[in-house]
Amino acid sequence: MLGESLNARIPAYKKVFASGEIQKTYQRLVGIVQGLRTECHKTYKGEFSVANVLHGYIDFTYFYLQNEYLKKHKLKLAIVLNHQKARFELWLLGQTRDIQVNFWNKLKGEKWVNKDSMPEWSIFEIVMLANPDFDNTEKLSKSIHSAFTELSNEIFDLLASYE
Numbered sequence: 001m002l003g004e005s006l007n008a009r010i011p012a013y014k015k016v017f018a019s020g021e022i023q024k025t026y027q028r029l030v031g032i033v034q035g036l037r038t039e040c041h042k043t044y045k046g047e048f049s050v051a052n053v054l055h056g057y058i059d060f061t062y063f064y065l066q067n068e069y070l071k072k073h074k075l076k077l078a079i080v081l082n083h084q085k086a087r088f089e090l091w092l093l094g095q096t097r098d099i100q101v102n103f104w105n106k107l108k109g110e111k112w113v114n115k116d117s118m119p120e121w122s123i124f125e126i127v128m129l130a131n132p133d134f135d136n137t138e139k140l141s142k143s144i145h146s147a148f149t150e151l152s153n154e155i156f157d158l159l160a161s162y163e
Contacts, residue, residue, distance in 0.1 A: 026083075030061050032137060033081050037063040039141055040079070040148075059083050060121075064093070065148075069156065074099050077152060079128070079144065088129040088144060090151050091122035106162055111154075126151055 016022055034053050041050040044065065051064040062080040070076055074095035082089055094100035103123045109115040112124040119125050128147040132140050 026058070029081060029083065029134070030055070032134060032140070033061045033063070033079075035137065036079065036141060036144055039145070040065060043145060062091075065152075069159075073159070075103070075123075075159075077148075077155070078122070079148065080125075086132070087127060088132055088147075090126045090128050090148065090155075091119075092124055092155060093122050107158070110158060 030053070037050060037053050040048070040063070044050065048065040048067045051066075053061060053063045055061050060080050060082060062078045064076040064078050066076045076093045076095070078091040078093055080089045080091050081087075092103070094103055100123050101118065104113065104118040107113045107123065112126050114124070128151065129140070129143055132143070134140065
């Protein structure tokens with residue numbers, strides 16, 4: 001299908017959207033991420049600034065968190081819903097592609113950092129919740145906050161060891 005024209009792909013596209021399930025599921029998932037963002041804004045007030053929810057194409061929904069340390073180093077953390085894998089991830093991002101490449105080269109081979117290839121959009125990506133229970137948002141939220149606290153502390157320790 002990759003080589004097919006856009007017009008040739010339209011029937012399959014229309015078929016996927018016909019039932020309305022994709023739209024409903026996507027809206028509910030985005031709503032969960034928006035709720036997590038609101039909770040993070042309240043929970044980490046004074047510790048992290050929390051950006052608005054952003055949408056990739058249809059593949060990622062995410063928001064950034066940044067504290068003074070990250071800002072100083074032109075880095076951000078992102079809590080990401082990977083739609084294709086239906087899981088939550090924590091990404092370390094650079095403000096620009098050059099910053100990402102610089103940090104990836106510096107951290108190559110460390111835990112979470114693939115020494116052979118850099119991710120397309122980040123320095124590294126960590127699976128926070130591989131199989132989230134989307135029907136139990138309270139449990140999901142607690143799991144995300146717990147994973148974020150643990151992983152962000154490890155990330156800060158790792159970054160500090162390279163200063």
